[in-house]
Amino acid sequence: MTNAEADALDAPVDERRPPGEVLIVTGMSGAGRSTAGDALEDLGWYVVDNLPPQMLRPLLELTELAAGALPRVAVVxxxxxxxxxxxxxxxxxxxxxxxxxxxxxxxxxDEVLVRRFEAVRRPHPLQGDGTILDGIRMERDRLAAVRESADVIIDTSAFNIHQLATQVIDLFSAEGAARHSVTIMSFGFKYGMPPDADLVADMRFLPNPFWNDELRAFTGESDEVREFVLSQEGAMEFIDAYTAALQPVLAGYQRENKGHSVIAIGCTGGKHRSVAVARELAARLSSVPGVAVRVKHRDLGRE
Structure with a gap:
């Protein structure tokens, strides 16, 4: 436990922050509780799985003492x-x-639930010596009161796991929150391709500032190199076209619940051209709805 966490737990009651959101995730076995929990976790919720109801109050009291560190808690x-x-x-x-x-x-x-249990070759938790359908019917009886008082009911009969995750994200993501995080990474080909890159673009079609004595000591972070690189023939045409091509890709990543991607921009040493273009591309993509953009210069500090 960190010092900050210890201080938060020792805080007097009147210093507790207002309670945050709590979501209880429940429902029929095989209906997608694990998928829903994973989607909520990707949204930044603190997710606790398979908690007995009697442990809910102690858990929530702990979150109140956490000084805002757990503003959104989901419990399966x-x-x-x-x-x-x-x-x-x-x-x-x-x-x-x-x-x-x-x-x-x-x-x-019931039909869909039976198919799902048969597909994974696991028994229903309540079937005992009976059939899967016996377990489902018993569970449905036990859950009738819970279902009746639920705030949100999602019928997953026609959903695959990706469609269910999308539904959960649409319902519980914070307003204006990014659905996809993209890293624009500059790199040098002479140091190898980034192994985690989803897309790679090559800036070696542009003149290299390294051969300009006045620019060699600078990097693509400087105004001098940036202006030189972006003023070259084809530079802005490439950035305009690549930005346009990436927008439907990023929209598709959001639809498919792909939470993060890496777009790698390379040049020879990863110091001039790739850095300048990565910065410009990041500025363009930062306006794409639902996308959070960060820039990383992998090889900028290399000799």
Whole structure:
């Protein structure tokens, strides 16, 4: 535990921050609770899986003491808690007094749930000596009251995992939050290709400032080199065209829930051309909706 975390836990009650959001994720086994939890975690929620309902209040009290470090908490609660699970409706009603608590219920048709269990060759947690369908029907009876009081109900019968993740992200991402993070990375080909690059562009078609005695000592971060590189024939035409080509790619990444990508911009040494173009490209892409852009110069400090 860090000193900051220890201080937060020792803080008096009147110094606690206002309680943050709490989402209880529950529903039918096989309806996609794990996928929903993963999507929420990608959005920055603190996700706890398979927590008995009786542990909800201690967990939420701990988050209040965390000085805002856990503003959004999602807890997956389901029949794996067995007899403990029956207390969920009563505990949820009690927790809703004093803080924002929502319940998301994931459901699917019996036929779809049976197919999903058969596909993974796992028993239903409640089937015992019976069939998968016996377990599903027993679970549906136990969850009837929870489903009735849920704030959000998602029927996943027609969803694949990507479609369900998209639905969860659409419902629970913060307003204006980025759906995709892209790193624009400059690099030098002589030091090797970036192994994590999704897309690579080669700037060696532009004149190299290294051969200009007045510019050699500078980098693409300087105004002198940047103006030189971007004024060369074909430079702005490439950046205009590449920016336009990347926009549908980044939109597609968001639809497919690809959270991060690396666009690598290379030149010989990774010091001049690639750095200047990476900066300009990042400035252009920063206006793309739903995309957060960062710049990394992999080889700028090399000799």
């Amino acid at each position: 609660v389901d029949v794996r808690g067995r007899d403990l699970f029956v207390a969920l409706p009563e505990i949820t009603r009690a927790l809703r007094h004093g803080r924002p608590v929502r319940v998301m219920f994931l459901d699917a048709s």
